[in-house]
Structures are given as C-alpha cells and as structure tokens.
Amino acid sequence: MSAARSDDRTRVAVIGGGSSCEHDVSLASAASVAAALSPTSYDVVRLTIDPHGTWLDPGGRPVGLTGAACLLRSCDVALPIVHGPRGEDGTLAALCELAGLPYVGSGVRAGALAMDKWATKLVARAVGVATAPGVLLTPATAAVHRWSHPVVVKPVAAGSSHGVSLVERAEDLLDAFDRALAIDDRVLAEDVVVGREVDVAVLGRPDGSRVVAPMLEIVVDGLFDHHDKYDGTADFRIPAPLEEAEQKALHDAAVAVYDALGCAGVARVDFFLTDDGPVLNEVNTMPGFTEQSQVPKMFAAAGLAYSDLLDLLVRDVLGTGA
Incomplete structure (x- = not known):
C-alpha cells in the first residue's frame, strides 16, 4: 500500500x-x-x-x-x-x-479532556478559571430534572453547537434534553452567562513558549448556534475591543487552561467576558480550520497568513521550525 x-x-x-x-x-x-x-x-x-x-x-x-x-x-x-x-x-x-x-495538534489526554465539557470545567476550576454553574445529567437524571431558571442545555461531547438549546421555559426543557441526548449519553444544563463572547487562540511552541493571537469577539443577538456559525453572517471583530486588564485576564486564563489540559499546537479557548472577569465556555483542540475560520483569521490579524500558520504547525512537530 x-x-x-x-x-x-x-x-x-x-x-x-x-x-x-x-x-x-x-x-x-x-x-x-x-x-x-x-x-x-x-x-x-x-x-x-x-x-x-x-x-x-x-x-x-x-x-x-x-x-x-x-x-x-x-x-x-x-x-x-x-x-x-x-x-x-x-x-x-x-x-x-x-x-x-x-x-499536529493535541495528544490523547488533552483531546479527551477538552472534548468532555464536564472534565474541562473540573480542570479549569482547579487552576482558578471560572466556569458557568451547571449540572451533569444522564438519561435517567435528565428525565426527572426540574427547571428552576433559564439554562443552556448541551451534549457533553460534541461541537459546532449541535444539540445546544437555550431553555427559557419549563415546558421546553425535556425537548432540549432529547435533542442533546440524541448526540451524547451525557448532557450539561448550565446557567446562562451574561457577557461578551471572546475567543482566544493559543499556539504552543516547541521551546515551551505560548503565542496568543489577537482575540476575537463574536457579536450576536442571543445564542451563537450552528446556523449562525456557518451561514456567513456572524459578526467577528478582530482584534476584540478590550481594555488592557480584560485582555490580560483572558490571556492568562486561556494559557492556564491550555497548559492544564496539556494541549499542543493550536487550541481555541472560548470565554464569556463578564463584569466579574472571564468565564470559560469550552476548549477546541481542533477548531474549524478553513481560511475563514476563527483561529486562522485571528493569526492572520497578527500577520501570520493561513499557509504560513499551517507550515509553522508542521515544522514545529518535525523539529524544523524557527
């Protein structure tokens, strides 16, 4: 062969x-x-x-x-x-x-941890990074879970916002669980976090340094769902208009989570920026990677073209990078 x-x-x-x-x-x-x-x-x-x-x-x-x-x-x-x-x-x-x-990319441990949103929350909290309050549910516990306030329901292990629902009424909760459980056998019901959506791209280099690209803010009215991500209408603002203290808080939180999970190559660490600081949403160890995807656009804003980013990732793995 x-x-x-x-x-x-x-x-x-x-x-x-x-x-x-x-x-x-x-x-x-x-x-x-x-x-x-x-x-x-x-x-x-x-x-x-x-x-x-x-x-x-x-x-x-x-x-x-x-x-x-x-x-x-x-x-x-x-x-x-x-x-x-x-x-x-x-x-x-x-x-x-x-x-x-x-x-290229993260290894077995980091990939498995980051894909499991509940495990990611546990790791993030262990290194002092805030996450949305929430509960982990199975088919049995979801069936008897009582609605008390608006929540976001999502599969524990999925991406591209598949199976994610914003639940604002009690009568919609079970349908949201059904949609999420059709994708995964565990789901999260998380409190709705009010804040700006800011993505941070972290690149780990072979010498142990961490490069953080200009941050990206997603401006959206309501839930940033699968349709918004891929219909070409999403409003991405790069660099995100941030105060110096906000930028530092996001930078430090993203690098802390990247390192705690053991990521390699590029990872996208997504936050809600609230009045109390960054709240982690999720980590993508293999984020969308077309030239128009968030991570390549963030590095392009730093002057690193798409093809050069790919070349750098490959050369770093082979030990031929600069």
Missing part, C-alpha cells in the same frame, strides 16, 4: 471527515488545509473517514483501517483535521502514536 517517494518534499497526511455530527465541517476544513499546503514543500496525501467510519484513500476508495495505516506509515507527519468525537477527542492522536507517526 505504501506509495513510492519520488522527491524530498515532506509527505503529509491530511485526514478529514469522521463519523460524528461534524463530518461536513471537517471535510471543509481538511479540503482547505490540503489546498493551502505549498506543493513545492509538501506532498499531500488526502485520507477521509466517511460518516460510517470507513477510511477512504485519496481516490475515495475504501481501504479500511489496515490500508489507512499503511498510507499513514508512508507519510512524514499527519494533520488530523477531524472535529468532534472519534477524531478531536484523542482517537486519531492515539492512532498516530501507535503508528509511530508525528502529528
């Missing part, structure tokens, strides 16, 4: 798709990444995981896990651009580690 090496370019596997509800978003990210890697420096091998979990080769033919592993072993490095469960949650990082293949 291994392809012959015909030149000295870096052979990079770009993995997209996946069997989660974020399949289509991941396909878009992977296609954008593959197109942006310079053909003079990189020999790109596109691998796709279809919605049923079947691995497809660059020609779209099913090759199974064994065939995919052979293709991966023919590469120098992997870019696992698979959002959500069975991808971003450490699953693909584990596969790459077992295959002995260097990869």
